[in-house]
């Protein structure tokens with residue numbers, strides 16, 4: 001019997017790699033991507049070393065329609081698709097500009113990667129996800145709901161991804177749609193948001209995985225979740 005299959009974007013480092021590592025350890029077959037071929041192949045080898053599972057690594061930009069199609073085709077070739085994780089994202093310009101000074105071209109790229117690309121992948125993956133009654137995880141941010149100065153481009157794109165998820169959940173009763181704020185993490189993206197600052201007090205992405213895993217494995221319905229709350233709930237249950 002074949003194992004479950006997950007497609008997770010932006011899995012060469014950060015949260016995507018940590019989540020992919022958890023999935024590999026728990027028996028999932030993986031399709032992963034990132035733009036840097038060398039980083040991606042190092043990550044794929046590490047994932048393969050974690051567990052003897054199929055890991056298909058396809059380098060490319062999530063905003064490229066041909067690349068998106070190749071990712072979903074790879075999942076279909078493995079049998080079916082049970083989980084799509086839209087994790088790859090761009091912060092946009094660093095240092096973060098105010099909206100008054102935001103380059104419109106740069107904003108277009110932020111929306112392309114953070115909103116249009118996830119929806120394109122969802123559209124391509126939906127036939128398989130309806131068949132398997134699968135799950136979509138769209139990784140968002142507290143910047144989607146809070147008004148932090150400088151975060152207008154990235155934050156409004158994540159807000160669009162959240163509302164897109166919200167409507168999708170209504171339209172697709174056979175697919176579980178989870179939109180998840182992972183909380184601050186010590187990653188390259190977070191460092192780009194705070195250039196020159198020491199961000200070593202932020203949790204590592206690995207620390208976000210128990211919360212994410214409990215959400216995925218549990219029976220929580222479609223909706224918005226924050227990993228910080230999930231971890232608190234898990235602590236209460238065992239207290």
Ligand SMILES: NC(=O)c1ccc[n+]([C@@H]2O[C@H](COP(=O)([O-])OP(=O)(O)OC[C@H]3O[C@@H](n4cnc5c(N)ncnc54)[C@H](OP(=O)(O)O)[C@@H]3O)[C@@H](O)[C@H]2O)c1
Pocket residue numbers: 009010011012013014015016033034035036037039060061062063086087088089090113139140141142181182183184185186187188189190205
């Ligand atoms: N870090 C935080 O504090 C924080 C807080 C809230 C939400 N988030 C969200 O968490 C998710 C993961 O962020 P992270 O902090 O783990 O970021 P990260 O460490 O910078 O990792 C991003 C990953 O995505 C890939 N990627 C970036 N742009 C891509 C593109 N256009 N096409 C394909 N792959 C791409 C990167 O590889 P390449 O560069 O080689 O493409 C890398 O594998 C994002 O959705 C982010 O918005 C992060």
